[in-house]
Amino acid sequence: MSAAPAQSRPGGRSARVRAAVHRAVEELAAADAAEPLTIPVIAARAGVHPTTVYRRWGSVAQLLADVATSRFSGDVVVPDTGTLAGDLERWMGDVATDLADPDVLALMRATIGSGPEGGCACAVDRHDQLRAMIERERARGGAAPDVERAVDMLLGPLYYRAVFSTQPASPQWARGLVTALLKDM
Amino acid sequence: MSAAPAQSRPGGRSARVRAAVHRAVEELAAADAAEPLTIPVIAARAGVHPTTVYRRWGSVAQLLADVATSRFSGDVVVPDTGTLAGDLERWMGDVATDLADPDVLALMRATIGSGPEGGCACAVDRHDQLRAMIERERARGGAAPDVERAVDMLLGPLYYRAVFSTQPASPQWARGLVTALLKDM
Structure with missing residues (x-):
């Protein structure tokens, strides 16, 4: 969505509404996975009129995409340890720690x-970060796996454990995935 | 849930109610991911009284678990090709084909x-099948990876692509994951 400067002064009413609505979505997602996330329910929780939400986001789907993009951008930073192995290990540990927070997991599921x-807005920033680390390694002349292969072998097992299985996804185990990926090149 | 013989004669009213409610959940999940799955909505769609649903399943969560267990059991069979590689390749192709059906994906997400x-009732049968193939290979004296490692390296990337990313999870690509897993032992 492009910014509409007249409506979105930082700190103005527009920013307050956005913050309140985002917080309402996060709280409702965390409270009960079976709670239906509808615009009237979200608006009531945020203390704004449903029309305000419809006008600004159009649909629950677009609102959820906005919340996910905002929440899952910048929460994990790209490390710069000097080696690809070091960068990926630290980053996977951070992503695993993030996913271990039940509220984060609830928002991701929602x-x-x-x-x-399709896909999940929660993953877009993760892919960009992985690509940044891999391209930096190539730029300094090192060997690096394809981004797609790294997504498959790192984010695949990590998100699968967090969402589908009951196996814990510990930061230590997540770092072990990096070793397996880089060994295999 | 243990069977209650007096209430569950096959083909009787109880079986018809179960089939209608399961179908209602699958249709609602497929129709609109943002549609709130509540017991009144499901009951209305199935043409039964909400009390019937509450009495039998107790909550939306238990109903969803029942639907997922039923839908994701027996839909993919364990192949018996004579080799672990052959079994896993055929099975992964079948699971990938299953996940490519938008209705299956919608039910899985729901x-x-x-x-x-926690986790997903949709994955329990997949883990059991993987374990069965691996144990059969061991029983005939072959080498086989840990079940956990096979889950990480096969189901992880496959479900990640189906749910979180926009990369296609083709049966051919899924079979390639088997090659990578077995090469690495």
Whole structure:
């Protein structure tokens, strides 16, 4: 969505509404996975009129995409340890720690399907970060796996454990995935 | 849930109610991911009284777990090709084909968190099948990876692509994961 400067002064009413609505979505997602996330329910929780939400986001799906993009951007930073192995290990530990927070997991589940062309808006920033680390390694002349292969072998097992299985996804185990990926090149 | 013989004669009213309610959940999940799955909505769609649903399943979460367990059991069979590589390749192709059905994917998304201790009831049968193939290989004296490692390296990337990313999870690509897993032993 492009910014509409007249409506979105930082700290103005527009920013307060956005913050309140985002917080309402996060709280409702964390409270009960079976709670239906509808615009009237979200608006009531945020203390704003449903029309305000409809006008600004259009649909629950677009609102969820906005919340996921905002929440899952910048929460984990790209480390710069000097080596690809070091960068990936620290980053995977951080992503695993993030996913171990039940509120983060609840929001992720709620926003599945919210990404561009399906997928999850929660994953877009993760892919960008992985690509940044891999391209930096190539730029300094090192060997690095394909981004797609790294997504498959790192984010695949990590998100699968967090969402589908009951196996714990510990930061230590997550770092072990990096070793397996880089050994295999 | 243990069977209550007096209430569950096959083909009787109880079986018809169960089939209608299961179908209602699958249709609602497929129709709109943002549609709130509540017991009144499901009951109305199934043409039964909400009390019937509450009495039988207790909660939406338990109903979703029942639907997922039923839908994701027996839909993919364990192949017996004579080799672990052959079994896993055929099975992964079948699971990938199953996940490529948008209705299956919708039901899977709706039932995330429905498994015992969290996780997804949709994955329980997959783990059992993987374990069966691996144990059969060991029983005939062959080498086989740990079940956990096979889950990480096969189901992890496959479900990640189906749910979180926009990369296609083709049967051919899924079979390639088997090659990578077995090469690495």
